[in-house]
Amino acid sequence: xxxxxxxxxxxxxxxxxxxxxxxxxxxxxxxxxxxxxxxxxxxxxxxxxxxxxxxxxxxxxxxxxxxxxxxxxxxxxxxxxxxxxxxxxxxxxxxxxxxxxxxxxxxxxxxxxxxxxxxxxxxxxxxxxxxxxxxxxxxxxxxxxxxxxxxxxxxxxxxxxxxxxxxxxxxxxxxxxxxxxxxxxxxxxxxxxxxxxxxxxxxxxxxxxxxxxxxxxxxxxxxxxxxxxxxxxxxxxxxxxxxxxxxxxxxxxxxxxxxxxxxxxxxxxxxxxxxxxxxxxxxxxxxxxxxxxxxxxxxxxxxxxxxxxxxxxxxxxxxxxxxxxxxxxxxxxxxxxxxxxxxxxxxxxxxxxxxxxxxxxxxxxxxxxxxxxxxxxxxx
Numbered sequence: 001x002x003x004x005x006x007x008x009x010x011x012x013x014x015x016x017x018x019x020x021x022x023x024x025x026x027x028x029x030x031x032x033x034x035x036x037x038x039x040x041x042x043x044x045x046x047x048x049x050x051x052x053x054x055x056x057x058x059x060x061x062x063x064x065x066x067x068x069x070x071x072x073x074x075x076x077x078x079x080x081x082x083x084x085x086x087x088x089x090x091x092x093x094x095x096x097x098x099x100x101x102x103x104x105x106x107x108x109x110x111x112x113x114x115x116x117x118x119x120x121x122x123x124x125x126x127x128x129x130x131x132x133x134x135x136x137x138x139x140x141x142x143x144x145x146x147x148x149x150x151x152x153x154x155x156x157x158x159x160x161x162x163x164x165x166x167x168x169x170x171x172x173x174x175x176x177x178x179x180x181x182x183x184x185x186x187x188x189x190x191x192x193x194x195x196x197x198x199x200x201x202x203x204x205x206x207x208x209x210x211x212x213x214x215x216x217x218x219x220x221x222x223x224x225x226x227x228x229x230x231x232x233x234x235x236x237x238x239x240x241x242x243x244x245x246x247x248x249x250x251x252x253x254x255x256x257x258x259x260x261x262x263x264x265x266x267x268x269x270x271x272x273x274x275x276x277x278x279x280x281x282x283x284x285x286x287x288x289x290x291x292x293x294x295x296x297x298x299x300x301x302x303x304x305x306x307x308x309x310x311x312x313x314x315x316x317x318x319x320x321x322x323x324x325x326x327x328x329x330x331x332x333x334x335x336x337x338x339x340x341x342x343x344x345x346x347x348x349x350x351x352x353x354x355x356x357x358x359x360x361x362x363x364x365x366x367x368x369x370x371x372x373x374x375x376x377x378x379x380x
Contacts, residue, residue: 005139007211007377009083009200010346011076014333015064016057018050019193027053028189029060029161042190047304051193051334053156062157065097066196070152071110073196073342077148080113083200087144088117090135092127092151092338095158095231096120107150117144124229125300126218126366127151128197128338129373133216135201145203151338152196158260159189188260191302193334197342209354211377217283221274221370228267229367231260267367272306275365275372277313283374284317295358296348297321299328300340300365310363321361341375354379 019027021043025036054064070091077083089104096103104118117138121130128151135147205212226239233241234255244257252258283289299310314320327348336343341364348354362375 003140003203005136005201005213006205007199008202008206009077010349011073011198012343012346013069013072013076014052014195015054019053020050027055027057028159031161039190045305046191047331048334049331052195054154054194055156066093066152066154067097067106067110069196070107070150073198074148077198077200084146086116086146086148088135088138088147090119090131090149092121092131094124094127094337124366124368125338125364126371126373128342129364136213136216139201139203147201148198150198151342153337153339154194155192156194191335193336195336195339195343197339197346205380210380212380214376214378217374219279219372225270225370227369228263232258271367272309272313274370276310277317279372281317291319291321293359294321294361296360297326298344298362302335
């Protein structure tokens, strides 16, 4: 007998007040002591209007850890006395507070809740989706009666101006010619922000709204493509990555080994094909999925620059979901990496717009080495 699994509660934690486009540089600090010439161009391309940072505006320092943000999102689901004993805590993030121990046990420690399984998933945007799949399968297998899945990011720890050199005229000229270059190292600070989301999974629905998880599909195109977004390594001409382990302390700083980097050419050539068009076409064939089966489409796009290419890919494979049935809060909540799908779903969940029987398709791409996740939910 297969156990149905329901998302019964959703929650989000976004630190401090929202930061507008005009406030960003005051909060993050200027690179090289000079205002950024790139900022307005980046923001015009990505469409983001506000976001959140775990930064104290008075000191310019990060004051909340990733584990603290995650624990705050979990507490927003309700107390352990209110929701009941939790068997499994499944967490995902791209940048935990430390290399060891893993993020899950640090979050459990922050919560102080009774003994439970605590499992962490690495990756970039897909980390939270992998965490959700583990929580879902744990309940389906009968190993857990109640599970919490989370995703969280504190990107701002690496975005402060003191860590960046001022942009060169060459970089600005390149940016004006090709807006997609906004994903390279020096410009990611205008793209990324902080936040955490949490989902409560149970074996039965709770009113007034729950979401039954129909299926979760994860896939990787790493068999054909090299790494595109990476950190803690240096990319070689042959496409391989050389780990930070192989560089001494001075080289790690000189080469910016721990900066997040992106191979922009590779990204633009392959991201829509490899993370959306090809894998979703396979899923549609496997599951007899049609556009009529999708009442809501929740795409995690890192920038509004990719909205139309994503729509074109959907049309190509016969899943032309009308734009009024898309839902994203990228412009108001920012790009929070693995937490974005959770934060997006939470807002729609509490909006009153979901009707019983409707189906929600979530799309989560990751440019790390071109992975993608798709989640199908039914409202009950």
